[in-house]
Amino acid sequence: MATTQGAARGEATTLPGLAVVSRTGRRRRPSGEAPPLPHPISASGWAYLAVATAVLAAWVLLYLGFGSAPFEALVRADVAVLQRIEALRTDALTPVMLDLHALGSEWTVRGLRWATLVALLALRRFRHLAVFLGITLVVTALTATSSLVVGRLRPLEVEIIGGWEGYSHPSVPVVALGLSLMGILYTLVPGGTWRNRAKWAAGVPIVALIAARLYLGVDHPSDAFVAAVIGMAIPVVAFRLLTPSETFPISYRRGRTAHLDVGGRRGEAIALALYQQLDLTLLDMRPVGLEGSAGSTPLLLKVRHGPEAVESEVFAKLYARSHLRSDRWYKLGRAILYGRLEDEGTFSSVRRLVEYEDYLLRVMGDAGLPVPLSYGFVEITPEREYLIVTEFLAGATQLDEAEVDDGVIDNALEVVRRMWDAGLAHRDLKPANVMVRDGKVLLIDVAFATVRPTPWRQAVDLTNMMLTLALGSSAEKVYERARRLFEPEEIAEALAASRSVTIPSDLRRRLREDGRDLLGQLCALAPRRPPISIQLWSIRRIALTLAVAASVAAAVGLLAFNLRTAGLL
Amino acid sequence: MSTAPRRFGPLAVLALAVLGACAGPDTAIPECQAGGRLAILAQAVPSASMVPCVREMPVGWSFSALDVESGRARFWLDSDRAGVRALEVELAAACDTGGASSVEPEEDRTRRFQRLASLTPRFAGATYDVFEGGCVTYRYELTEGAHIALHSELHEAVSLFPRQTLAAELQDDLGLRLDP
Numbered sequence: 001m002a003t004t005q006g007a008a009r010g011e012a013t014t015l016p017g018l019a020v021v022s023r024t025g026r027r028r029r030p031s032g033e034a035p036p037l038p039h040p041i042s043a044s045g046w047a048y049l050a051v052a053t054a055v056l057a058a059w060v061l062l063y064l065g066f067g068s069a070p071f072e073a074l075v076r077a078d079v080a081v082l083q084r085i086e087a088l089r090t091d092a093l094t095p096v097m098l099d100l101h102a103l104g105s106e107w108t109v110r111g112l113r114w115a116t117l118v119a120l121l122a123l124r125r126f127r128h129l130a131v132f133l134g135i136t137l138v139v140t141a142l143t144a145t146s147s148l149v150v151g152r153l154r155p156l157e158v159e160i161i162g163g164w165e166g167y168s169h170p171s172v173p174v175v176a177l178g179l180s181l182m183g184i185l186y187t188l189v190p191g192g193t194w195r196n197r198a199k200w201a202a203g204v205p206i207v208a209l210i211a212a213r214l215y216l217g218v219d220h221p222s223d224a225f226v227a228a229v230i231g232m233a234i235p236v237v238a239f240r241l242l243t244p245s246e247t248f249p250i251s252y253r254r255g256r257t258a259h260l261d262v263g264g265r266r267g268e269a270i271a272l273a274l275y276q277q278l279d280l281t282l283l284d285m286r287p288v289g290l291e292g293s294a295g296s297t298p299l300l301l302k303v304r305h306g307p308e309a310v311e312s313e314v315f316a317k318l319y320a321r322s323h324l325r326s327d328r329w330y331k332l333g334r335a336i337l338y339g340r341l342e343d344e345g346t347f348s349s350v351r352r353l354v355e356y357e358d359y360l361l362r363v364m365g366d367a368g369l370p371v372p373l374s375y376g377f378v379e380i381t382p383e384r385e386y387l388i389v390t391e392f393l394a395g396a397t398q399l400d401e402a403e404v405d406d407g408v409i410d411n412a413l414e415v416v417r418r419m420w421d422a423g424l425a426h427r428d429l430k431p432a433n434v435m436v437r438d439g440k441v442l443l444i445d446v447a448f449a450t451v452r453p454t455p456w457r458q459a460v461d462l463t464n465m466m467l468t469l470a471l472g473s474s475a476e477k478v479y480e481r482a483r484r485l486f487e488p489e490e491i492a493e494a495l496a497a498s499r500s501v502t503i504p505s506d507l508r509r510r511l512r513e514d515g516r517d518l519l520g521q522l523c524a525l526a527p528r529r530p531p532i533s534i535q536l537w538s539i540r541r542i543a544l545t546l547a548v549a550a551s552v553a554a555a556v557g558l559l560a561f562n563l564r565t566a567g568l569l
Numbered sequence: 570m571s572t573a574p575r576r577f578g579p580l581a582v583l584a585l586a587v588l589g590a591c592a593g594p595d596t597a598i599p600e601c602q603a604g605g606r607l608a609i610l611a612q613a614v615p616s617a618s619m620v621p622c623v624r625e626m627p628v629g630w631s632f633s634a635l636d637v638e639s640g641r642a643r644f645w646l647d648s649d650r651a652g653v654r655a656l657e658v659e660l661a662a663a664c665d666t667g668g669a670s671s672v673e674p675e676e677d678r679t680r681r682f683q684r685l686a687s688l689t690p691r692f693a694g695a696t697y698d699v700f701e702g703g704c705v706t707y708r709y710e711l712t713e714g715a716h717i718a719l720h721s722e723l724h725e726a727v728s729l730f731p732r733q734t735l736a737a738e739l740q741d742d743l744g745l746r747l748d749p
Contacts, residue, residue: 075745149596
């Protein structure tokens with residue numbers, strides 16, 4: 001069995017790696033075929049949805065027709081059950097039930113919800129936090145509104161011996177407790193075995209509260225049942241739709257939460273997609289370089305391909321909608337911070353994002369830049385998840401782990417010069433994205449690159465590359481070598497365009513750890529030039545800034561109101 | 570399938586908006602007629618032989634909110650001249666009428682007391698209707714000058730409904746007793 005190793009475009013004129021990968025395999029494509037990883041709502045999810053729909057339908061039929069025969073039948077059935085429970089009251093059991101009744105108290109619910117909010121903030125699970133708050137508000141509003149619309153009396157024919165508040169249907173404390181516990185389950189408990197166990201644990205207090213309220217005669221059985229559905233089924237379905245475990249896994253292992261779990265069904269789907277769409281047989285897959293990647297899940301794949309069953313290692317990045325949102329926020333932030341210098345649109349879908357990276361790899365390769373070969377991308381779930389597959393740069397090391405001699409410095413600066421000449425900018429130059437193999441520089445992670453960038457952005461690229469190189473050598477050496485390819489005025493302009501915010505956070509951190517004032521030393525070597533203002537205003541920037549400021553103000557204003565509505569204040 | 574979550578939010582908001590449109594504050598008005606909206610006030614104070622209700626809303630007045638719980642029921646009326654929640658009506662098993670003056674009652678089998686807290690800048694005070702097993706307190710804060718008309722209007726708006734009548738209606742409608 002042969003093994004091959006690719007060569008980055010721009011690094012060599014021959015492309016032995018590309019030829020070994022067949023782009024399409026011959027297979028029948030039945031119409032209506034499901035994608036490798038269909039968007040999941042599990043059987044239990046559908047069951048929850050069916051129960052919720054059935055209850056809501058029954059609710060509308062029974063209660064909007066107040067005074068009708070079905071309504072009266074339900075009331076009598078409820079009363080009959082309550083009278084049987086009333087017959088079980090004893091002096092010993094009543095205090096126990098009164099204590100259990102406290103499970104639905106405002107303070108219990110507030111405690112649970114605040115604990116969840118604080119935990120989510122501490123764990124920086126902002127997606128889960130937003131969904132939890134949203135579901136809490138929606139369900140609370142739904143409960144309050146339906147209670148008002150139905151306006152049901154407390155149970156008749158039985159003596160009510162517990163405290164109550166408001167109309168009887170649906171049981172507000174049961175909704176509140178169910179919602180709070182489901183919130184904890186779906187935002188803090190890892191999916192799988194732990195969550196399945198926790199579901200049983202969560203069921204105990206809910207059942208206890210329902211039992212207590214029926215014993216005390218404050219709720220009808222149908223009030224409690226519908227409340228359990230509203231408080232549990234709706235949150236479960238909403239969490240599954242808005243924070244699916246496959247995309248937003250809950251894990252307490254160390255690592256960035258943006259990375260997707262590639263085991264289980266997703267792992268099988270990746271293997272299937274690679275086989276069907278790129279004719280690659282997946283032999284092994286493992287995450288690689290997670291710490292240097294925030295926007296995708298990088299993977300090292302071992303694949304078999306071609307008629308000779310050649311085994312190769314290829315690199316892949318898995319993109320999901322969560323990554324798309326990260327990109328949107330990132331670009332919005334930059335548009336506000338840099339204004340006209342960085343005005344840029346966002347990607348409308350994950351597909352567009354992956355297509356763009358694939359395109360950029362090809363454009364940069366065509367321009368003679370040393371970037372990995374793109375083998376294309378595969379669709380895992382339409383419009384939700386895609387995997388871009390590129391050459392794996394075997395034998396390459398990150399720049400900060402390699403010897404940075406004159407040859408490497410010259411080569412790296414030539415790459416920047418070539419990008420300037422080709423009208424390209426990488427926009428994320430930092431040690432983790434500059435690799436070295438056999439004394440030659442290779443650029444990776446071109447997802448943020450752009451064609452026809454602003455001159456300012458190209459200038460920033462030069463500074464970031466110089467700083468990256470200086471980390472492994474010295475400012476004097478880098479400046480001296482840079483003068484071979486750039487005019488002193490060009491270097492001065494690049495350095496004048498740099499600010500703390502224009503330097504990638506990873507590079508900033510390494511500069512801090514290094515301790516030398518490398519930017520200051522470079523500026524001292526270059527001709528004097530006043531700093532270039534990065535605060536250039538455009539109508540778009542003003543509108544965005546105002547819109548964001550107004551949104552933040554409105555959000556803060558609404559937050560207190562909504563927290564009160566949701567029973568958190 | 571892929572657009573389901575995107576549609577979920579707007580659909581939920583739309584459903585809530587529709588429900589909300591059906592359920593304004595007026596939905597909860599405890600009108601002076603037998604039915605669940607009034608009977609729940611009677612359930613809040615099982616000893617009360619009468620419950621307060623909204624008889625007829627005078628021009629310029631509107632229903633604000635209802636808050637009912639075991640032991641107490643309250644509702645508020647807004648006035649375009651006296652402001653938001655110009656009148657609070659509270660039903661409880663008992664009330665403190667100390668310092669209040671006895672005045673002519675409007676309903677049979679009740680005693681009425683009145684206590685003024687201030688005349689200026691706002692005409693504020695409380696009226697108490699005391700009856701068997703309960704008491705209704707009317708707390709008001711009215712605009713000076715228009716207060717005589719407003720005071721008259723608020724007592725026109727709110728009346729007392731006999732518990733016995735409510736219980737009889739429920740027995741007829743559902744065959745169930747209000748007080749077991």
